[in-house]
């Protein structure tokens with residue numbers, strides 16, 4: 001529908017008009033009519049105020065009698081001129097309803113300002129309409145072509161030039177058949193019927209056309225057609241169709257896969273979820289799509305991956321009390337992260353429970369092993385367990401306590417059996433690392449070719465015979481705690497360099513591995529060797545020595561602290577008689593004197609052995625006496641002559657049996673063989689000496 005625009009009278013009126021004075025004669029009026037082709041003559045007073053009109057008809061009707069008359073027009077004037085008079089601001093459209101061909105325009109004071117003719121009004125409105133239609137035609141993305149009833153082109157817009165490949169200027173006025181033979185517009189002229197949404201091909205273009213007749217006064221005056229190029233739309237439709245197929249396939253996959261699959265957008269909102277996952281979570285597709293993943297899945301990291309763009313593979317995730325293996329992959333489009341796909345590994349919901357049970361069992365076992373491992377790698381002794389009141393040992397303990405307050409490496413020097421390991425345990429226990437593990441490695445006891453893998457571990461397939469899955473090294477085991485490297489003087493030179501590197505870089509590399517791992521381990525090393533001498537001989541690396549020797553503690557040999565021998569002997573007597581269920585509490589003075597006089601090359605370990613040996617020899621109710629000491633402790637001068645030969649033989653026999661059993665690790669057949677006697681005789685003697693229990 002169209003509505004004519006509003007336009008003020010002042011904008012359209014012609015101002016070159018004068019009114020005729022009321023004093024004028026009929027002759028004047030006739031001259032006025034001849035000069036102005038108007039239906040009415042505007043009659044004004046001396047101030048140009050419109051006071052009435054004189055219709056042209058009145059003059060013509062009376063022209064025969066009045067001709068040449070000098071009569072005034074006064075009596076012929078119609079004073080009520082409202083019907084042919086409007087004000088300047090009035091809507092010019094009013095002229096449509098006025099019978100005469102013009103209206104007079106006055107101002108508020110009724111002064112004549114101008115005249116508005118219907119022809120001027122119509123021309124103006126028509127021009128405006130033509131311009132509007134032209135803008136419409138030129139701004140649409142349709143090609144517009146119209147013909148008149150002679151089939152000549154009367155409209156052809158710029159889009160038509162492009163789509164139909166014609167020149168609008170040249171086409172206008174030409175027969176449509178000559179310019180666009182396929183337009184079918186002449187058919188519309190004949191049929192008078194509208195033809196909508198017709199698909200036609202022009203060249204490689206696909207066009208949709210609408211055609212309609214132009215009808216005026218029920219007569220067909222022309223025809224118009226609109227063409228829309230849908231070639232691109234068509235391709236888009238094809239693409240959409242393909243995408244629809246792909247998403248159909250994707251949906252089918254999501255419906256049928258056993259694994260849980262979820263897709264989120266960049267912000268972490270769920271866009272897709274598989275049926276299995278829905279069932280596992282106990283949710284419906286419609287209720288979770290569009291929700292934030294954190295509101296739907298427990299412990300999820302999907303939003304993190306969608307944000308960081310970093311994939312997370314085979315992560316263990318606990319959901320609804322079950323453990324899942326989750327992989328999260330970012331979706332990257334043109335270099336930008338646009339979302340993430342998450343995959344929960346389980347075959348189906350039923351199998352999931354089996355998997356969950358297995359993992360839980362493994363977790364429990366792991367916990368148990370971890371506990372056992374920690375127990376195994378726990379330090380056993382504290383400073384309380386170090387017996388001795390001598391100045392020397394008190395000084396050593398004082399120094400060791402100081403060392404325990406630092407985190408520096410410690411080197412403990414001392415003869416074999418002096419208590420170096422005991423001291424290492426005590427230092428660890430007294431340090432801030434006491435909650436961490438205490439791992440001991442005896443560098444002398446491990447073949448040099450195995451030492452590296454023992455210390456640093458190895459990767460799967462590092463060498464022939466390597467355990468599947470690799471093995472953790474002692475350094476890794478000691479992480480957060482202390483590693484005690486006993487017999488450090490026996491470490492081969494090649495290993496010394498590797499240990500030095502670990503100390504300097506605080507990183508270890510497994511044998512056969514490619515990556516380094518940070519370690520947080522304190523080293524306490526011990527040796528009975530003279531490392532400085534070894535350095536001089538080129539057997540020990542000086543730089544390693546300096547690294548280990550940050551805090552040195554010398555443990556005095558037992559012969560340098562004879563005042564501790566009595567205390568230690570009683571301590572061991574108590575401890576071991578409890579162990580062997582023998583109620584021995586005392587040691588004779590003579591025996592103590594011998595123990596003090598002895599030089600103890602094997603130090604405290606030797607003293608402990610001697611006491612243990614004695615306990616085995618002691619009969620019920622006896623105190624520990626010189627007879628229970630081995631000859632080497634008593635010295636060559638000591639002759640056990642005060643006893644009967646039988647006693648001496650019996651004692652010697654008993655001692656020999658004990659020694660043989662110890663030497664054959666408790667295997668009595670072996671022990672009998674060692675003594676060169678038959679098994680029966682051996683068992684008779686065990687009975688005789690009440691040694692069945694050892």
Ligand SMILES: Nc1ncnc2c1ncn2[C@@H]1O[C@H](COP(=O)(O)OP(=O)(O)OP(=O)(O)O)[C@@H](O)[C@H]1O
Nearest residue numbers: 385386387415416417418419420421422528604605
């Ligand atoms: N002061 C002490 N009080 C009680 N027992 C001790 C003391 N010193 C050492 N021992 C005991 O003596 C034995 C040997 O001690 P330890 O193994 O610590 O000596 P070591 O110097 O490390 O020997 P090695 O050099 O042969 O490794 C252990 O059974 C230990 O418990």
